[in-house]
Amino acid sequence: MPTSYHTESQSNCGDNKPSHRERAMNSHRLLFLLIAVLFAFPEALPADVVHLKSGVTIEGKVVDLGDQIKVEMKFGSRTIPKQKILRIETAKSTREEFQRKLKTLDPENIEQHLTLAEWCEPRSLKEEAKLCLERVLAENPDHDFARDKLGYKMGPHGRWRVKCKTCSGIGTIREPCDKCKNGKIDCYKCGGKGVLYHACTATGCNGGRVECPKCRGHRSRWTKRLHSGQSMVVYCPVCGGKGTVDCKQCKGGRVRVLCTNCKNGKIQCTACDGKGYTEKRCPTCGGSGIQP
Numbered sequence: 001m002p003t004s005y006h007t008e009s010q011s012n013c014g015d016n017k018p019s020h021r022e023r024a025m026n027s028h029r030l031l032f033l034l035i036a037v038l039f040a041f042p043e044a045l046p047a048d049v050v051h052l053k054s055g056v057t058i059e060g061k062v063v064d065l066g067d068q069i070k071v072e073m074k075f076g077s078r079t080i081p082k083q084k085i086l087r088i089e090t091a092k093s094t095r096e097e098f099q100r101k102l103k104t105l106d107p108e109n110i111e112q113h114l115t116l117a118e119w120c121e122p123r124s125l126k127e128e129a130k131l132c133l134e135r136v137l138a139e140n141p142d143h144d145f146a147r148d149k150l151g152y153k154m155g156p157h158g159r160w161r162v163k164c165k166t167c168s169g170i171g172t173i174r175e176p177c178d179k180c181k182n183g184k185i186d187c188y189k190c191g192g193k194g195v196l197y198h199a200c201t202a203t204g205c206n207g208g209r210v211e212c213p214k215c216r217g218h219r220s221r222w223t224k225r226l227h228s229g230q231s232m233v234v235y236c237p238v239c240g241g242k243g244t245v246d247c248k249q250c251k252g253g254r255v256r257v258l259c260t261n262c263k264n265g266k267i268q269c270t271a272c273d274g275k276g277y278t279e280k281r282c283p284t285c286g287g288s289g290i291q292p
């Protein structure tokens, strides 16, 4: 959410204009603040702004559903009961509000126009923000921030040039790494399972079975003679006559241990250093970031 700095601009309202130096300093402070809030103008159409009584604001397209409204946002939608709403700024009213605000500005005041450009941002008033920034440039053609937002980049010999559209002036373009998924690959030690199996080292363990502790594997069964003269076979009560019991330390002769080489079977991709993308020089501008 945008940070507010209205006090900055209000101090410059009125007749007593600040000195050149003051204005430069102010614009630097504003520049710093604005970078945080005006990261990019979204391509979307002007949005409605819903102000809730709780103080929260939600931007999107408002659809009236009777006793509640639906706000269609960039990602998903939200239904809000009308009693929770303080007021709604519709896209149309926002545009009118912009025009009203614009009329009150000193045409030469850079800070006021930057403030209004910032106001436009969450409301997706792209053209209006552009207008404000162009006025800033009319006052100060070398205003770095306004230049940047309007798609310019400093070229050779200190001349402003249009930013490369392919790479947005960065000079490089990103491509998803074809060796991995989100910067992670399957661990080669455990095959992506996250666990390893070792052969059991318990004494006498053979495929997960150890010698019966009661009969020691010798007399696993014996014959008992009954009074009737008949005889019956009695099995060792511990091993049931098998002579061996399950090993307590393993399952089937294998011990399961967590793989220490990875986390849940994944390790960082070395091709992209775990970033998930690779960067290459922009083919359009050759890395200069300036539109040819």
Ligand SMILES: [Zn+2]
Pocket (backbone or CB within 6 Å): 187, 188, 189, 190, 191, 192, 193, 194, 195, 259, 260, 261, 262, 263, 265, 266
């Ligand atoms: Zn592993």
Ligand SMILES: [Zn+2]
Pocket (backbone or CB within 6 Å): 212, 213, 214, 215, 216, 217, 220, 236, 237, 238, 239, 240, 241, 242, 243, 244
């Ligand atoms: Zn036994």
Ligand SMILES: [Zn+2]
Pocket (backbone or CB within 6 Å): 200, 201, 202, 205, 206, 208, 209, 247, 248, 249, 250, 251, 253, 254
């Ligand atoms: Zn074992």
Ligand SMILES: [Zn+2]
Pocket (backbone or CB within 6 Å): 177, 178, 179, 180, 181, 183, 184, 269, 270, 271, 272, 273, 274, 275, 276, 277
């Ligand atoms: Zn990768």
Ligand SMILES: [Zn+2]
Pocket (backbone or CB within 6 Å): 164, 165, 166, 167, 168, 169, 170, 171, 172, 282, 283, 284, 285, 286, 287, 288, 289, 290
């Ligand atoms: Zn480029």
